[in-house]
Amino acid sequence: MNQLRLLHPEPVRKRLRIIPIFLPYHGCPHRCLYCAQHLQTGMANGVHTAAEGPALEAIHAKMVQNLGLQTTNGSKGLGIAFYGGTFTALPVEWQERFLKTVQPHRVAGTITHVRCSTRPDSIKANHLSWLRENGLNMVELGVQSFEPEILRQSRRGYEAETAVQACLTVRKSGLELGVQLMPGLPGSTISGWFRDVDQTLALTPEAVRIYPCLVLRDTPLSQAHRAGSYRPWSLSRTIWAVSQALNSLWRQGIPVIRIGLAPEGTLTPAIQAGPWHPALGYMAKSHALRAWLTLSMSALPEAPRLIFVPKRFAAEFWGHKREHVGVWRRLGLAPSNVRCWERPYFLVTSLADSLQK
Ligand code: SF4
Numbered sequence: 001m002n003q004l005r006l007l008h009p010e011p012v013r014k015r016l017r018i019i020p021i022f023l024p025y026h027g028c029p030h031r032c033l034y035c036a037q038h039l040q041t042g043m044a045n046g047v048h049t050a051a052e053g054p055a056l057e058a059i060h061a062k063m064v065q066n067l068g069l070q071t072t073n074g075s076k077g078l079g080i081a082f083y084g085g086t087f088t089a090l091p092v093e094w095q096e097r098f099l100k101t102v103q104p105h106r107v108a109g110t111i112t113h114v115r116c117s118t119r120p121d122s123i124k125a126n127h128l129s130w131l132r133e134n135g136l137n138m139v140e141l142g143v144q145s146f147e148p149e150i151l152r153q154s155r156r157g158y159e160a161e162t163a164v165q166a167c168l169t170v171r172k173s174g175l176e177l178g179v180q181l182m183p184g185l186p187g188s189t190i191s192g193w194f195r196d197v198d199q200t201l202a203l204t205p206e207a208v209r210i211y212p213c214l215v216l217r218d219t220p221l222s223q224a225h226r227a228g229s230y231r232p233w234s235l236s237r238t239i240w241a242v243s244q245a246l247n248s249l250w251r252q253g254i255p256v257i258r259i260g261l262a263p264e265g266t267l268t269p270a271i272q273a274g275p276w277h278p279a280l281g282y283m284a285k286s287h288a289l290r291a292w293l294t295l296s297m298s299a300l301p302e303a304p305r306l307i308f309v310p311k312r313f314a315a316e317f318w319g320h321k322r323e324h325v326g327v328w329r330r331l332g333l334a335p336s337n338v339r340c341w342e343r344p345y346f347l348v349t350s351l352a353d354s355l356q357k
Contacts, residue, residue, distance in 0.1 A: 004300060006346040008313055009250045009292050010285070013257075016113055018079040019070070021063050021098070026056060027086030027122070033154050033224075034185070036216040037084045039270045040261060056094050064101060071110045079113040081140075087116035088127060088139075099134040106135060113137050115178065120166035121158040128173035138206065139170045140178030145185060145192070146199045153187035167203040176206040178257075183241055184213035184233035184275065186224070190241060197245045201252055208249055209258040210284075212238045214274035222272050238275035243287035250288070259284050279320055286319040290327060293317075293346065302350040303332035311340045 024037040070078060080102055087095065105111045115138035116131075128139070143163045145151060151160060170177045179200050183193045200208060215225045215232055224230035233241070242259060249256055259281035261267060268276075277283060297304050309317045317338070318324055325335065 002301065002350050004296060004346075004348045006293070006296055006348065007344065008289070008310070008346075009247065011250060011253045011255045013255045016077070016079040018081050018115075019066060019111075021059065021080065021082050023056070023059060023082055023085035023087065023090070024054070025085055026059075027089035028119070029086070029089070029121075029157065031220075032156065034182075034213055034216065034219055034221040036219050036267075036270065039216055039218075039266045040084070040264060056090070060094075060097060060101065063098070067101065067105050067110065071105055071108050076109050077112045078110060079115065080111050081114075082116040084117075086119050086122050088118040088124075088131070089122040095131070096134060099131070099136060102135055115140055115176075117142055117178075117180070119158070120163040123166040123169050125169050125173060128170060128175055132173060132175055136175060138176035138178055140180055140207075140209070141166055141170065142180045143167070143200075144180065144182040145188065145196050147187070147192045147196060150185050150187040150192060154185045164199065164203070167205070171203065177203065178207045178209065179203065179205040180209045180211060181245075182211050182213050183245075184238060186221075186230050188213075188233070190237075193241050193245070197248050201248060201254070204252070205254060207255055207257045210242055210245065210256060211258070211261055212242065212275045212280070214261065214276055215272045216267075217270040217272055225273055232274035235275040235277055235280075239280070239284050239287055242280075242284040243291060246284060246288035247292055250292075282316065283320045286316040286324065289313065289316050290319065290324050293348075294327075294331065297331065297348055300348065300350045304337075304348045304350055305332055306337050306339070306349050307333055308339050308341045308343070308347040310344055310346065311342055313346075314340045 022037070025031065067080075082098060099114070102111055102114055106114075114136050116136060117140040120141050120143055123139070123141070131139075141163070143166075144154065144156060146160045146163050148160045151158065151163075167177055167179065181196055181200065183196075213221075213232060215222050215230070221230060225232070246256055260277075263278050328334075328338065
């Protein structure tokens with residue numbers, strides 16, 4: 001076997017345009033060590049609790065306006081997501097009001113998917129059934145970690161078992177499960193991160209988000225950082241750890257739908273330390289692709305001599321600022337031996353002169 005035909009390892013998924021409805025800190029029992037929803041959701045400084053931010057009434061009014069506009073414009077097949085707080089811990093009448101507001105837009109075909117994010121200790125089986133009956137499709141759990149020591153040091157307020165049981169309860173409810181992980185929290189280690197990934201794999205979620213821990217201004221974590229009691233992960237360690245996780249999750253067909261916080265206008269200037277880069281997701285994916293291709297090519301009897309790369313993955317193949325050029329060259333793939341093409345698969349050969357496509 002002198003040739004390898006390979007499809008990109010990332011699971012193919014239908015990309016959904018999502019309308020985010022931010023509920024900063026609403027329903028949260030306390031403010032978590034690292035959390036700055038007011039910055040992540042583009043709100044003004046000085047908002048640290050739900051009471052200081054926009055009231056549910058105002059958030060709802062904006063949502064009604066936005067949905068009305070989408071329906072008038074003839075938008076179809078959108079998703080809607082309730083983020084930034086603990087949706088399942090809002091007063092039930094508010095959960096009902098938000099979900100009922102979506103209903104006519106679902107009937108019109110504007111909205112086809114509804115999700116919310118919440119905490120693992122705010123999950124109850126009978127309540128999930130009720131949410132499902134009221135139109136919810138997916139619960140994204142802000143698990144962050146399944147490691148007892150990380151949960152303790154990060155003051156999440158629940159045990160590892162609570163996080164596992166919450167995922168299982170969502171699974172059993174028939175709702176889709178999303179798991180949000182946060183590498184680099186206080187108390188984290190690389191081995192603990194891989195245990196988190198293994199536990200996530202065992203729970204077979206429909207989607208995973210990875211938000212490496214950042215030190216944001218005006219959070220308890222920033223005080224710990226200033227006092228020297230917390231050291232964030234470096235960018236290179238994070239990229240490596242996330243890229244390893246990507247290959248494990250992709251192999252099991254689990255899509256990773258977000259890596260790193262979105263660069264909201266108010267977020268970027270508030271980052272004091274931590275593995276921040278606007279292209280973090282792309283960098284982690286390109287490292288994952290490099291590791292996967294290198295491993296796959298080891299099945300060839302000789303060193304690779306020529307590779308055809310699908311055009312849409314060319315940037316990932318070369319990496320950020322072409323950082324992988326040297327690695328490919330050492331493997332036998334100098335830039336002159338790399339060709340881009342329109343086909344959807346990679347083709348690697350160890351016999352350049354007898355290539356049969
Ligand atoms: S539960 Fe989530 S949204 Fe609420 S404070 Fe903690 S991290 Fe932030």
